[in-house]
Amino acid sequence: MYCWQGPSHLLKTAILILPLLGASCQTCLKDAAASTSATSARGIVLLQRGAPQSSFASASESSEAGSPEEYAELLLELGALREKSLPEPDNSWLEIADINTSAPASSVDSALGGIPGFNKPTNTSDAAAVSGVKKNAVGDLTIFATALATNSVMVLLGVLFISILRRSFPMVYQCHRQPDVDETRLMSAMKGFQTQPVDGFRSSKSRFFGWITDGFRKSSEEIESAAGLDRAMLVEFTELAQTIMIRVGLPLMCLLAPLHCFQGGDAAGDDRLTWLGFGNVEHGSWLCWVHAIAVWYVVVLTSTLIFSAMRKFMPRRAKWLKEMPAPRSTTVLVEGIPDEKRTAQAMRKVFDESVFGYQAVNKVEFVKDTSELISWQRSLEKATATLNGHGWFKSTMSAEMDQRQAQAQVERLQNLINKTEHCNSGSAFVTFERRREAAIACKIFSPEDEEHIEVSVPPDPGDVIYADLLTDPTANSIRELTGYFLIAILFAVFMPLVVGIQAIASVETLRNEIPFFETLIHNFPAVATLWNGIVASAALTTAMSLLPTCLSLIFVCLFSLKAQAWLQHLIQQWFYLFLVIFVLLVTAIGSSIIATFSHLVQQPMDIFPMLATSMPQSTHFYLNYIPLQWVAMVSTTARTANLGKYLVSRMFHEPSKAKELSEPEDQDYEGIGSRCARNAIVLTVALTFCTLTPTISLWTLIYFVFARVCYTYLFMEAEGRKPDLGGVFWVTQLRNILHSLALFIILMAGVLAQRANSFVPSLIAGSSLVYWYWSLGHFRREFKWEDIPIDDLQHEDAGGFFRVATKGSYRQPELPEHDTDLQQAISVMRTKLNLF
Template sequence: MSSNATEQLNTSSATATFESAVIFNIAVTAATFISFDLIRKRIAKVFEPRTYIVPENKRSNPVPSGFLKWLRPTLKTPDEEIVSKAGLDGYMFLRVIRTFMILFTAFTALGIGLILPVNRIGQYDKPGLESFTIGNVKDKERLYAHVVVCYIFTAAILYTMYHEYYTYIRLRNEFLTTPEHRVSARATTILVLGIPRQLNNTEDLKNLFNVFPGGVKRIWINREPARLINLTIKRLKTINKLESAETAFLEKYLKYVVKDGESGQDVEDGNKNPVSLRPTHKTIPLIGKKVDSIETYREEIQKLNEEIKEQRHKTDTFKLLNSAFIQFNDYIGAQLAATLTIPRLTEISREDVIWENLNFTLVFVASISTLSELSKIIPFLTPLVNKLPPSAIGFIQGVLPAIGLAILMVFLPIILRGLVTHSGVMLSLQEKYFFFLLINVLLVTASANGIFQALPSFIQAPTSIVSSLAQNLPLASTFFLTYVLLSLSAAAMEALQIGSLFMYLFTKMFLAKTPRQIFCNETTLIYKDWGVTFPPHILMASIGLVYSVIQPLILPFTALHFALFYLAYRYNFLYVYDQIYETNGDLFIHAMKQFFWGIFVFHLTMIGLMFLNQAFAAGILLIILFVITLGLILGMRHHFQHNPKAEFLPADLLGVIDMKTRKIIIDGNFTKSISTITEDIEYDEKADKEFSGSTSQQISEKPLADIDDEYINPNVVHIKHGDVDKEGNANTYLHPALIIKNPLVWIPQDSTETYKDEVKRCRESGLNATSQGATINKKYKVEVDINKAPNIKDELYVESAESWENTQNVTD
């Protein structure tokens, strides 16, 4: 086959692939959204659980029935309500998706209206999709149009990113200074890591931190109750076994009564229930003694309760960790302490802590990236490291991270093991996962496509490699066009919740048998793992930007990608998702840092193409753009990274100033407007004394130039109310194993009232037991009324070690 015939065949194949992808993905997307619309009201647990499961102050109004009736409430709900329901993380995620949607919609108009005709009309006249790419341009003068568009796109992106950065900081400050948040345990508590052993005691830590405003309220020295942890886990597993045995027995007995009646034969002493219906198991699989499962599990739980009680009297013997939670009386003290204490973490909820990692420090996490420390973790490397010259060690340490990136996902759990919060894991995973995608999806694919396309020409004429790459690198755009198209159906799948729908129905039909299992299946909400949710969209924005000028056809599909995902995510944050871990929007900062790399790849790719096409003047102009962009990005990062408002609240925002009214607050009352503050302002003497005596004693003498009208503009988003996290008590930051309650044994009710005997026997064995909210229906299946069910979700918290001893039995 001739080279021309082969080229024509490849071109036809690429065009057919694109056309098929368009038809297939649009059809699948439309069908999936229609399916979602048809079944969303039939399975409320999957499609609108936030209308009835979450606390009332977090609930959304039910979605109206009818075709496309969900669109209006989804799009018309105020952003302030999104913040209150999805948290600042969820809102900033939606805001990023919406921002990309707006940007790529604008880019589409310019790309399709200007660049596409420049690429196609009167040039090489290549067939198929190639005629729309920059590879079709013959006239070098036309490449200046691409340069101009690169400048316009870059300026629009940088301006938008700066505005979004600024908006994020404003919203974060508003969120952290709401009255609800300022008194919460999250706001008033810091986690200090790497405490020297000689200072790791309550008295010394209190003396050290009492200098901060308000003083120390509580200190929790972290310990590792390894034995106690194992016991509580074993007890919960045994309770699950007991509940399964009790439920199976009651169902069998109910069937026995209905089918055969009570014969009075084959019964236990003092019990009307037939012995043959009692579940049994062997103490050792296959060869052990057969025992009554219910009685055996009761005895095991009773013994475990005694062991747990005994262990809780030995807390002083638990291994002392080099970390502590310190709660202050005033959140100002917590913020100031956090700015001066290294290493430290703020805004940590009890649920966010990875307790087993509290003995690791931030210094440790950073140090494992060096080869010398790695040899300590992997001892067999030590002889090799000792033999290497310093130059070789430096080279390996510099190259090793880049090489390790390719296998990052395999060893990710090991790399993240030193992190002490779940939100920290998500942020770290977010960053690493993005670079994994960037290298493997964008860079490797684009480079491989260009090289392989140019390889035949290079073999025949080695001197033509430069011109061949210039023409063939744009051919990779076909792959990315289909890649973006595939994401459209993924957006529809996000709305339909295929995975959650399948797991819910499968668990309901085959796995959930006991009241506890059914209750958890009916009330557990899914949540987004930001570590794997954010990066694909940043990658998509990077792909759209890199190929925006090379192949303008990618722009409308990229805009549609973000539009559909914005619609799906906005609905799900309002009606479906729960968010367990909160970073106060910090994931937004990570996402913007990642998108910077997409901008750099965009510029470097265009520079390379200009020089490959021997358009040297245009290439130099793009080099200038790259340098300017690099400087602006570094300046932007420096400005926001070192802006104290980006991480901690500065003194002038620690409740001293209301950011909406721009007035000073003294003892909860508004006084002077912040716009009147100047260097020579004279305060009222009485107000000055009151102000000086408060915990917030100083305010900058200069006007707050960075607080502009956006803080008081009613047309922009403001956060009116913070989270509902409680102030906390003496148990808030104790290890869960120290305070876990004696969990309930949840037994379903049956029509023969045999359950009453089972509940009674559990209580006589020293176990908490109840039957409320669960019944066995006429089909011998357990039903649970979630409104009447006991509160089993709080079993990992509430009662202290002392009050646990006095736990009373829960009544029906």
């Protein structure tokens, strides 16, 4: 049975059919046909020599070299190159296959269209083409320079715009401004910690561009005091990225860029933007050996810097854990409680008698089914709003009756739920007398052990999603399976979405549909150049900005999150995966993600030539992609959505109420999870292409310098404090960067295998995978950052400093507090006497 083996069949057909076509051209074809075929042959010869696709395009557009004699000479050279350089038939992505010798000459171009990296940009079946990731071409230098200048001007205008808005609307842009550094140090010395942001505070020393200088001056410790450890570590990540670019990227740029330009062999031809990149290196150049060493340099130094940054984080994580306030520090979340143990007395017995042998439990708060109570509370709120003049359809007498009825039902249900335990679910928050007992309980009943109940560290009491704790575990599994299925569908349908956006934004489409664009481009060619430099990256960035919202809807509806902060972590993990596939690997996908994945499952070693053939031909796109992120950062800092909501709300409410209604910022795209994923992909792109196009390191460094300033300003002045996971996002970012180094190694090993005269440079570069694998395992073994060691809790200081708790207990907000000290003492006494 015939088995499709991917684009390799097409290349085999093209290469083997050319000699036959050449013989027939000398006897049968006319001069024009011979000219066309010779041009195709010259393009393949250039590709076999290692020339970039721009040279192939130049050869295709040439109309001078078309004689049958020249064509035959090119075919002889092609045959010699094939015998010399093509790999064995059964082990290569570019293998040779049996063909139909009667195929026409046009099949050469159609065959090349099915090979990753040889596709024409106009081929709409190619994932890179339809998503706007254009391949390198002559004239890209003008496009890049125009786009760079445009992005720079937009950044400068954005900075001016933000500085003006800070003065005009301080409630939106300076409402959470922190005291000066000296005052902060004084408060820290007196109280031992920095309190919550001071609403409405505005320093008299505030300057027009003061937010920029503060962005460089504020330390991450000050940011941690104001916004939490997670956001402080996001700022630390921008500093780590700067360090990597300075110590890894810029030295490579200073070394490799001149070598590519003056010693590469001028393989790029007229493509001046590629002169500084690896595309200017001819086949068999000695620079392949330099690149083999450079791969080791990037992998070793980047891993070392990541390990160093993680070691600096560990004391801060330990400090955050030690300063965790009660009740979170002394409480555990118990799940999977069987029906016979769903009482406070039974749970006390489990821990006090079966685990510790003494009174260890202070309080047990079951998560209760309060759906009916919540329904009546909403009815009470509606009736109250009607009485206050916000209703339209009911009379005052009817509203008063509804309010009294709802109030009576709310009080009845609250008393019933508080006094009985019939509404208890299989989840409960157990608070211990000491923190050490909570840590021991987590280790004894960890989710990895086959126990009937599971014990874990609880979320922040003000961030708990109680409804997710009421669902049945079996139902949760089915819902999560459905969620993963929808994520897979999202992977499949995302590409058509990008196609639609790109089609609408394409200048070719607009000029054909709207006569105004045809006239504009004809009279102002610079407009087309500017459009081509910006629209591709902007269209892809716009499409990717929709993904966090789609992911958030899936997670909220189908996943058991237990806390809002964990939603952000899920968004970070999955959004980064989408970014890697549809931004970084889109050139290697071909026409179908499923087809590419299926091929790699059958022939995993084909990943080396697959990446090496496609990704180096789109380096110009990523040179435009990074400066475009400067503009995206300005857009984030401008907070235009919050400003719009504030201005509308201020028309109907007081400024303080309008401020409350305008916050927070969009937590799908501007939440900590999405921000961490976007910053990680920028650094990943820079590391992946730092040797192929070394100048990308400079633009990435500028981005992270600007990101440091913008995030510092947002966290210290503009945005309110959010729930904190204590560095979880930071660790995920570092792991993402470590994983991305494998992609860089595979890419460079494949490129060197194609470009070098021998396999040794590729083997040297590929051998760094061994070091990378060891580093990945060592990262997991060395850093035990999740929990505080029990030995550190042996001598707890009850009078030590703790952060301010967001909430005093884990009781559901719809239930009033009812346990007094006397009631707690009675409950403990009943447990000791084994009373019901």
